[in-house]
Amino acid sequence: MRTAKRIEKLPPYLFVGITKKIAEKRAQGVDVISFAIGDPDIPTPDHIIDRLCEAARDPVNHRYPETDGLPELRQTIADWYHKRFGLKLDSDKEILPLIGSKEGIGHMSFCFIDQDDLALVPDPGYPVYSMSTILAGGEPHYLPLTEENNFLPDLASVPTRVAEKSKILWINYPNNPTAAVADLDFFEQSVTFAKRYDLLVCHDAPYTEVAFDGYRPISLLQAPGAMEVGVEFHSFSKTYNMTGWRIGMAVGNATAINALMRMKSNLDSGINQAIQQMAIAAFNGPQDCIAKNNAIYQKRRDKVIETLNKIGLKANPPKASLYVWARIPEGYTSADYATKLIDEAGVVVTPGTGYGDAGEGYIRLSLTIPDDRLEEGLARLEKL
Numbered sequence: 206m207r208t209a210k211r212i213e214k215l216p217p218y219l220f221v222g223i224t225k226k227i228a229e230k231r232a233q234g235v236d237v238i239s240f241a242i243g244d245p246d247i248p249t250p251d252h253i254i255d256r257l258c259e260a261a262r263d264p265v266n267h268r269y270p271e272t273d274g275l276p277e278l279r280q281t282i283a284d285w286y287h288k289r290f291g292l293k294l295d296s297d298k299e300i301l302p303l304i305g306s307k308e309g310i311g312h313m314s315f316c317f318i319d320q321d322d323l324a325l326v327p328d329p330g331y332p333v334y335s336m337s338t339i340l341a342g343g344e345p346h347y348l349p350l351t352e353e354n355n356f357l358p359d360l361a362s363v364p365t366r367v368a369e370k371s372k373i374l375w376i377n378y379p380n381n382p383t384a385a386v387a388d389l390d391f392f393e394q395s396v397t398f399a400k401r402y403d404l405l406v407c408h409d410a411p412y413t414e415v416a417f418d419g420y421r422p423i424s425l426l427q428a429p430g431a432m433e434v435g436v437e438f439h440s441f442s443k444t445y446n447m448t449g450w451r452i453g454m455a456v457g458n459a460t461a462i463n464a465l466m467r468m469k470s471n472l473d474s475g476i477n478q479a480i481q482q483m484a485i486a487a488f489n490g491p492q493d494c495i496a497k498n499n500a501i502y503q504k505r506r507d508k509v510i511e512t513l514n515k516i517g518l519k520a521n522p523p524k525a526s527l528y529v530w531a532r533i534p535e536g537y538t539s540a541d542y543a544t545k546l547i548d549e550a551g552v553v554v555t556p557g558t559g560y561g562d563a564g565e566g567y568i569r570l571s572l573t574i575p576d577d578r579l580e581e582g583l584a585r586l587e588k589l
C-alpha cells in the first residue's frame with residue numbers, strides 16, 4: 206500500500222508517545238500520576254447534560270444537520286460575543302460552529318495554504334497549526350516564544366521575504382503551553398502585521414474563560430480592524446468541561462468564514478444537533494459553573510507553583526489557561542527531565558520540546574487532575 210507523502214511527513218502526535226510510556230509503566234505495576242494532558246477532569250454541568258438527553262429524544266435531531274449549524278446556535282454565539290467582548294457579529298456570515306475548534310483550525314489551513322506557502326506558527330505551540338500547514342502542502346515558519354518577550358512572538362523580527370510568502374499568522378492567548386496572556390497592544394500589532402503583508406491572523410482562544418485572580422482575557426476581534434484580517438477560534442471544551450462532546454466555533458472575517466464553510470461542506474455533515482442544543486444551553490444557562498471551575502483550578506495552580514518553587518523549578522503563577530509552564534534545572538534537557546520524573550516518581554509531565562524546539566528547558570504541568578492525585582503527585586515531587 207502506498208500512502209501519500211503528506212502522511213509520511215507527519216511526526217507522531219505528541220500524546221501518542223506519552224500514552225505509550227504511561228501504559229508501559231502501568232503494566233510494570235507503577236501507580237502513574239499524569240500531569241500531561243489538558244482535559245478537564247470535572248464533568249459537564251448537569252443542566253447541559255439534561256438538555257442533551259431531552260434533545261436526543263427529539264427525532265428532528267436524528268437527521269443530517271446543516272454544515273453551518275442551527276441558526277439558533279449561531280445567534281446564541283453572536284449574543285455571547287456581544288455580552289462577553291462587546292462585539293457585534295453577523296450570525297450568518299461571521300460565525301461558523303465547528304466539530305470542536307481543532308477541526309476548524311486544521312481545515313482553515315486548507316482554505317489558505319497552497320503548495321509551498323508559509324504559515325507563521327508559534328514555537329512552542331499547539332501542534333495542529335504546523336501539522337495542518339504541512340498536510341495542506343505548505344511549510345510552517347516558527348516564531349519562538351521566549352520568556353524575555355513574555356512568550357509573545359516578535360513580529361518585527363520576521364524577515365520580509367518570509368512575511369510576504371506567509372498566508373496565515375497563528376496566535377494563541379491565553380497560551381498553551383506557556384500559559385502566557387496577551388493584551389490589546391499585541392493584538393493591534395498582529396492586525397497591523399496582517400494588513401501589511403496581506404495575510405490572515407488566526408487567533409486560537411479556547412482559554413478566555415479559564416482565568417484567575419479576577420483577570421479577564423480579551424478577544425483578538427476587539428482590536429480595531431481585526432474583522433478585516435482576523436478569525437478567532439473558540440470552544441465549549443475548556444469553558445464548560447465539554448471536550449468529549451466536540452463543539453466549538455470560528456468567528457470573524459466573513460471571507461475566511463465562508464471559505465471554511467465551503468471546505469467543511471465537502472468533508473463533514475455538520476455537528477450532531479443534540480450537541481448543538483447542549484452548546485446553546487451552555488451559553489444561555491447559569492454561568493456560575495465557570496467561576497466554580499476556575500476556583501478549583503486556581504487552588505491547584507497555587508499548590509503546583511508552591512511545590513515547584515520549593516524544589517527549585519522556576520515557575521510564575523499563570524493568570525489564565527489550564528497549565529503551568531516551568532523552567533527545569535540546568536544540566537537537563539526537557540525530555541531527560543520528564544523521563545527522570547516518570548522513572549523516579551511515577552509522575553508524568555510534558556517535555557517543553559513536545560511543542561517545538563523553543564520549548565527546550567521547560568516542562569508543562571496540566572491542572573486538570575483530581576485534587577487527591579494532584580496532591581499525591583506533588584508530594585512525590587517534593588520527596589524526589
Ligand SMILES: *Cc1c(COP(=O)(O)O)cnc(C)c1O
Pocket residue numbers: 243304305306307308331377381409411439440441442443448451452453
Ligand atoms: C484544547 C485546545 C484546543 C481544542 O479545543 P477543541 O474545541 O476541543 O477542539 C484548541 N487549541 C488549544 C490551544 C487547545 O489547548
